[in-house]
Amino acid sequence: MRRTHRCVQSESSESGSESDSDTSMRCISCREEYLPRDAGTCKECYVEAGETEEELKREIEDLKAKVTFLRLSSSLDHGNSSSSRSFTDVVLIASEDSATSPPVPAHKAVLVSRSPVFRAMLENEMEESRSGTIKISDISYDTLRTFVYYLYTAEACLDEQMACDLLVMSEKYQVKHLKSYCEKFLVTKLNPDNSLMTYAFAHQHNAKHVRDAALLQIIENMENVTKREEYMELVEKEPRLVVEIYEAYLSKQVNTAAAGTSTSKTC
Amino acid sequence: MRRTHRCVQSESSESGSESDSDTSMRCISCREEYLPRDAGTCKECYVEAGETEEELKREIEDLKAKVTFLRLSSSLDHGNSSSSRSFTDVVLIASEDSATSPPVPAHKAVLVSRSPVFRAMLENEMEESRSGTIKISDISYDTLRTFVYYLYTAEACLDEQMACDLLVMSEKYQVKHLKSYCEKFLVTKLNPDNSLMTYAFAHQHNAKHVRDAALLQIIENMENVTKREEYMELVEKEPRLVVEIYEAYLSKQVNTAAAGTSTSKTC
Numbered sequence: 001m002r003r004t005h006r007c008v009q010s011e012s013s014e015s016g017s018e019s020d021s022d023t024s025m026r027c028i029s030c031r032e033e034y035l036p037r038d039a040g041t042c043k044e045c046y047v048e049a050g051e052t053e054e055e056l057k058r059e060i061e062d063l064k065a066k067v068t069f070l071r072l073s074s075s076l077d078h079g080n081s082s083s084s085r086s087f088t089d090v091v092l093i094a095s096e097d098s099a100t101s102p103p104v105p106a107h108k109a110v111l112v113s114r115s116p117v118f119r120a121m122l123e124n125e126m127e128e129s130r131s132g133t134i135k136i137s138d139i140s141y142d143t144l145r146t147f148v149y150y151l152y153t154a155e156a157c158l159d160e161q162m163a164c165d166l167l168v169m170s171e172k173y174q175v176k177h178l179k180s181y182c183e184k185f186l187v188t189k190l191n192p193d194n195s196l197m198t199y200a201f202a203h204q205h206n207a208k209h210v211r212d213a214a215l216l217q218i219i220e221n222m223e224n225v226t227k228r229e230e231y232m233e234l235v236e237k238e239p240r241l242v243v244e245i246y247e248a249y250l251s252k253q254v255n256t257a258a259a260g261t262s263t264s265k266t267c
Numbered sequence: 268m269r270r271t272h273r274c275v276q277s278e279s280s281e282s283g284s285e286s287d288s289d290t291s292m293r294c295i296s297c298r299e300e301y302l303p304r305d306a307g308t309c310k311e312c313y314v315e316a317g318e319t320e321e322e323l324k325r326e327i328e329d330l331k332a333k334v335t336f337l338r339l340s341s342s343l344d345h346g347n348s349s350s351s352r353s354f355t356d357v358v359l360i361a362s363e364d365s366a367t368s369p370p371v372p373a374h375k376a377v378l379v380s381r382s383p384v385f386r387a388m389l390e391n392e393m394e395e396s397r398s399g400t401i402k403i404s405d406i407s408y409d410t411l412r413t414f415v416y417y418l419y420t421a422e423a424c425l426d427e428q429m430a431c432d433l434l435v436m437s438e439k440y441q442v443k444h445l446k447s448y449c450e451k452f453l454v455t456k457l458n459p460d461n462s463l464m465t466y467a468f469a470h471q472h473n474a475k476h477v478r479d480a481a482l483l484q485i486i487e488n489m490e491n492v493t494k495r496e497e498y499m500e501l502v503e504k505e506p507r508l509v510v511e512i513y514e515a516y517l518s519k520q521v522n523t524a525a526a527g528t529s530t531s532k533t534c
Contacts, residue, residue, distance in 0.1 A: 025303050025306040025309075026306075027306075027307075027308050027309040027312050028306070028307050028308055029307075029308045029309075029312040029316070030308075030309065030311070030312050032309065034309035034310075036292050036303075038309050038310045038311070039292040039293075039294075039295070039306060039309065039310060040294075040295050040296075040307060040308035040309050040310045040311070040312055040313030040314075041294050041295055041296045041297075041307035041308050041313050042292075042294035042296075042297065042299065042301040042305050042306065042307050043301075043305045043306060043307040044294075044297070044305070044307070045294050045296040045297050045307055046307030046308050047307075049296070049316050049320070052320065053316070053319065053320060053323065056320065056323040056324065056327065057323065059327055060323065060326055060327060060330065063327065063330035063331065063333075063334060064330065065444060065447075066330075066334050066421045066444070067330060067333050067334060067337060068444075069381070069421055069444035070334060070337035070338060070339075070420075070421050071337060071380075072337075072339075072376065072377070072380045073379075073380050086376065087356060087374070087375040087376045087379070087389075088376075089354060089356070107354070107374065107376050108354040109339065109353065109354045109355075109374050109376070109377075110339070110376075112340075112354070113338075113339045113340050114336070122354075153337075154333045154336055154337050177332060177333070177335075177336040180332075
């Protein structure tokens, strides 16, 4: 039920014994001995926590089954052809690859359910609704396919480039769930080398979580960051953003100094 | 993070103190004192269990967001009219109420995605596919609406009658997720008064979980159950089912007796 690990060993314990000694006890979870000062829970709370964990795991299983049930088989599951068997009633075209790539078939009902932009487009007798064709500009065929697949399944296979491309799409079509999915992915990929470019990208596309995480990375590595080529470029192109970074850096310095002063006062 | 409850009190503890006494400790979860023999975990395992619980809760939140995203707005959300705005391409009619109740609009893509029976019906150029009308026999309008709503949202407001009606529908159209949902609900509603009828119903519709749970209820109350009117009816109409009940009852008696013998031997 729990991961096992090594607990602090009791110095005075009788090695290997399960005695009820006053000076050491055996942890019911990791089976190691420990001293009273390292005590965690009583037995009753241990049992209760185990039951809570089991309940949470059952809830997770139920929710996973619900997700599987609610996923729609996208027309993409059956190859690229706009098969009448999938009952699709609209196609999306990636304008970047429109000469070479096939249109991506979809269902109006799914698009309007996932995106308020598609809803407005398709419910208001606009050109796209009449023609049954939606042209998406500045996007590759692969990104479009992945985007549509996500609308049907809430799943996408991401790398950093795809996460950025999908974040842009999700911002444009207001698919909040996808945006949050891409943001979480990009935060996990943050490192001192990409933090500055990621920060600029996140700023441009209102990705607040990525922006905050990137800013934190940057101000923790200010000395190195300011020596990078991207820094010079950013100063040139987006000086206001650089000012924001310095403001955050200064604020951190002031807070650290204040915390230091209050600690020394307490001492 | 955890529910609090009353732990076993240490008899020798110094009341109210947080001392590191050798004979009593304070549970880090419920804050009560306890004796070494009632010890649960060490502190490290307590912290780890807390982190696990937090991780599971975050996973639950993520899955709930995914479920919300994947739910489709059913045409039923916008009233009963078969509005072209919902892009529906098929209607379902409850034959029981067909003269008085409106058809329920839906999307072929959703129906085929949720039910292999609808898939076969709609993908194979059968009458229903050509006409865009699916007649459902032996079902009320309310049940049909609830059934269709579930296909879009994985949600239904159940009472016992509705759970039975939907279980029949889910069996007929092979919507496993809904069947399991109804089964879970019916199991929670089992009591000595309805166990016999529920057992017969579950048997008829291959609802294994309900059937097993009902059987357990029955054999625990055999004396009372066999005095009930429904029992006489079942003997009359489904004697084989009654035989199965007695077989399960006998098996339980034999196991209990065997367990009793083995215990007395050990003693």
